[in-house]
Amino acid sequence: MALIKTLEDIKEIKKANQIIARLYTDILPKYIKPGISTFEIDKIVDDYIRSQGAIPGCIGVPGIYEPFPAATCISVNEEVVHGIPNGRILQDGDIVSIDTVTILNGYYGDSARTYAVGNIDDEAKKLLEVTEKSRTIGIENAIVGNRLGDIGHAIQQYVEKNGFSVVRDYAGHGVGHKMHEDPMVPNFGRSGRGFKIQEGMVLAIEPMVNVGTYKLNMKDDGWTVVTKDGKRSAHFEHSIAIVDGKAIILSELD
Template identity: 50%
Template sequence: MIIIKSDREIDYMKKAGKIVGETLALLQESIKPGITTDELDRIAEEYIKRNNSTPSFKGYYGFPASICTSINEEVVHGIPGKTVLKEGDIISIDCGTNYNGYHGDAARTFAVGQISKEAENLINITRESFFKGVEKAIVGNRLTDISSAIQEYAEARGYSVVRDYVGHGIGTKMHEDPEVPNYGRPGRGPKLMNGMVLAIEPMINIGGYQVETQSNDWTVVTKDGTLSAHYENTVAILSNGPEILTLI
């Protein structure tokens, strides 16, 4: 069931989203060769808690950390630990907060020092594919209008779109209906309505779209070992157009 949010609820989600956006901006300043993913997780958790919020991910289905840190060929759900970031890596950080019972959720892929042109292009195309999808997040459109726009933009530029993992509705629960695929034909799925809030999150690979889960039962990697990037925001669909709640 898709839950339509009131103006008051969206206001709470704006506050949650602002904290997410600020956390990711703080992490971007900290990302450099030599830092561990554990340190990034500590920075994020401390900032979230200082802002009267709690990390949405910690303990969620047993996830042990406050952020997901996915490096290079890791697509999503990387677990922070003793891994040291090195020059040329890319790292996708997914962050969620719970403010007054409402969630915000966003992800970014960051460069670690100087990265290859190939990696830089992947990050840029992934981000741009998100904004192509948001252009279709308009009252009266269908859900897969968003999906199709993301897929078309990425694939036209030679990239592949992960299919095993999708975006989602969000509100008092981190994952609500509907699922939001990043691929598919336009004109399908539920009609977009004022008050719907979606986490739209393209995951784009340089190689094939196939992925697999590592033995820790969390970290998802590209099957062919090629680089992957992730870009996500929480988006409210409003009568005057989409509003991105996790951009600062």
């Protein structure tokens, strides 16, 4: 069953998400440029989250082999999700996805954004635009009376119409008291199917969109997920709450 949140819960979940919103809007754009390493970006994220009285939610999450070792997931180009920050230096023309979870007073925020590094080509520009727009379309379908399949169907239709593919092995989810809660929110599917959307639900809507195939591989580290064909991927995520029958975005900067 989905965990239905009170208005007070939603207020606290929004506070956790606003830290990420400020990070993505006011802090990271100053640093994400050619020449910075993903390790340096992770340090910036870690320091900022802690400066706001929160803690990074990704550190220590159990994995296949080892717990996740960093404050945030940083995935570059063909890396789809769960990239481990390291010494990789960002190059002009790269795209980099930052997926961050915060814990503030026991409540979780969760949001992701893909950034252009320097000057990116037209294909990458279109990929970012389509992925971000597909997130908006998914959120617009998150209304009382719809089902989760309506969200996934709308995202899939838009993405495929634009010549890209939607990742199927990873999905959105409930969020708030934990990082991952029921229900799963796939980014593909059939309208009219799935769990009914209810007042008080808090969901992470997060399309992951690939230039080529939707099929994936995992690197030997047990965390970093990459496209099977080596083509690029983008990831945009918002945490939303269903209030008065429709979605309000918690991870968008006030």
